[in-house]
Amino acid sequence: MVGPGRLISWEAAAVGLSTSWAHGTGRFDTAGRYRAFDVRLLEDEFRVEGWAIVRLHERWQVSARVPWVTGVRASPDGTSSVGTGLGDVSAALRWDFVALGEHAWVPGLALIAQGVGPTGRRPELATDFLGARATGRGAFAASLGLIAEVTQAAWFWRFDLAGVYSAPFTRSDTRQLQTFGPGVQVGLAGGRAFFKDRLVLALALRLEHELPLWLDGRVVANSESTGLSAGLAASLELTSHWLMTAGASSDVLGRLGLSQNRPDRLAFNLGVRHGFF
Amino acid sequence: MASSDLRCLCGVLMLGLAGCAAAPEPVADALMTGVVMRSGKAVTISVGFTRQVQVGANEVVISAMQDSVMVDELLLTVSTEMPSMGHGSSGSVNPARGDDGRYRGTVVFSMAGDWVLKLAVMADDVALGSFEFAIPL
Numbered sequence: 001m002v003g004p005g006r007l008i009s010w011e012a013a014a015v016g017l018s019t020s021w022a023h024g025t026g027r028f029d030t031a032g033r034y035r036a037f038d039v040r041l042l043e044d045e046f047r048v049e050g051w052a053i054v055r056l057h058e059r060w061q062v063s064a065r066v067p068w069v070t071g072v073r074a075s076p077d078g079t080s081s082v083g084t085g086l087g088d089v090s091a092a093l094r095w096d097f098v099a100l101g102e103h104a105w106v107p108g109l110a111l112i113a114q115g116v117g118p119t120g121r122r123p124e125l126a127t128d129f130l131g132a133r134a135t136g137r138g139a140f141a142a143s144l145g146l147i148a149e150v151t152q153a154a155w156f157w158r159f160d161l162a163g164v165y166s167a168p169f170t171r172s173d174t175r176q177l178q179t180f181g182p183g184v185q186v187g188l189a190g191g192r193a194f195f196k197d198r199l200v201l202a203l204a205l206r207l208e209h210e211l212p213l214w215l216d217g218r219v220v221a222n223s224e225s226t227g228l229s230a231g232l233a234a235s236l237e238l239t240s241h242w243l244m245t246a247g248a249s250s251d252v253l254g255r256l257g258l259s260q261n262r263p264d265r266l267a268f269n270l271g272v273r274h275g276f277f
Numbered sequence: 278m279a280s281s282d283l284r285c286l287c288g289v290l291m292l293g294l295a296g297c298a299a300a301p302e303p304v305a306d307a308l309m310t311g312v313v314m315r316s317g318k319a320v321t322i323s324v325g326f327t328r329q330v331q332v333g334a335n336e337v338v339i340s341a342m343q344d345s346v347m348v349d350e351l352l353l354t355v356s357t358e359m360p361s362m363g364h365g366s367s368g369s370v371n372p373a374r375g376d377d378g379r380y381r382g383t384v385v386f387s388m389a390g391d392w393v394l395k396l397a398v399m400a401d402d403v404a405l406g407s408f409e410f411a412i413p414l
Binding site for chain 2: 029030035041075077122123124125126127128129130134138171173174180215223225
């Protein structure tokens with residue numbers, strides 16, 4: 001559900017490039033306990049994503065996102081590895097059935113249908129010992145989500161809710177039929193615009209939960225996952241067409257015992273956006 | 278076929294076997310073993326590592342003992358799996374018998390997490406048993 005966003009009301013299309021760096025600091029195990037990494041262990045990921053949004057109709061937008069992933073890994077014994085490759089591409093269709101500001105006291109409401117394709121490389125197909133060449137999850141996935149947005153003066157709020165379904169796939173190493181469990185994603189963001197809307201700052205919370213995965217028709221015990229992250233985002237209008245974005249996020253809230261089977265990462269991102277109108 | 282057996286591992290295995298060659302001795306403070314039946318007799322399979330298990334490639338040393346005698350002519354297959362994330366890793370090498378009678382190979386754990394080491398034992402084209410050992414990293 002986290003995608004390139006939406007078009008501003010007067011835009012016909014937008015394109016952009018975003019870069020991010022995620023630094024692994026530890027992990028949340030099956031029981032939700034936080035386990036810090038050995039100081040000599042490195043599990044970092046750099047990601048460059050090109051994306052585009054096109055308006056099909058007044059209330060319909062289509063978008064696509066193509067990520068290029070680079071993994072940087074190091075082991076306590078001094079072994080290191082760098083791997084790179086195409087990640088899992090995605091595309092989405094958005095329908096604004098209630099436009100923002102269309103009705104008084106009614107938030108803007110949109111439905112988003114998104115699909116993810118397994119164009120990345122699964123971990124067991126990464127040829128290095130540290131898995132740096134892994135770039136994807138290996139399964140088709142589809143999600144359907146609802147977005148509600150409210151603005152009041154310089155303030156805005158946004159609420160996301162989405163359900164995710166992953167299609168079964170055959171593992172190349174074990175030949176087992178694997179299916180990731182269905183999941184739910186909830187996001188809440190709020191912020192304010194400054195300097196005649198040229199600068200926007202926002203805070204965001206995100207909760208993701210995925211039910212246990214299946215192998216050959218049987219549930220894999222202790223494989224459900226939960227992740228809670230918090231982030232800060234900013235956008236700066238450079239010109240009427242160009243926008244710069246930046247942000248940081250952390251999974252540290254998971255240390256309250258709310259995350260399981262997830263990595264703990266500190267991430268930073270920087271991007272540019274060009275709107276066509 | 279012996280049923281799979283899941284045991285916890287907190288280190289590597291001390292193998293005090295007679296006739297040890299000059300190859301590095303596995304050192305451990307916990308046990309990782311299983312038993313299979315061959316020709317009606319029990320064969321004890323002991324699994325260990327030559328160092329503290331870490332992310333990446335790890336040399337695994339396996340001994341098979343029957344009536345205090347090392348058993349050769351076994352076909353051992355190893356693989357690793359992270360069940361909670363639904364993936365394995367590549368690069369593991371099945372153990373092969375060395376001059377000292379032990380079987381040596383490589384198991385790869387490609388990231389930090391709760392892994393399972395899977396070991397399958399065959400002899401004379403007959404599956405004798407399989408085991409799963411939990412290895413948290």
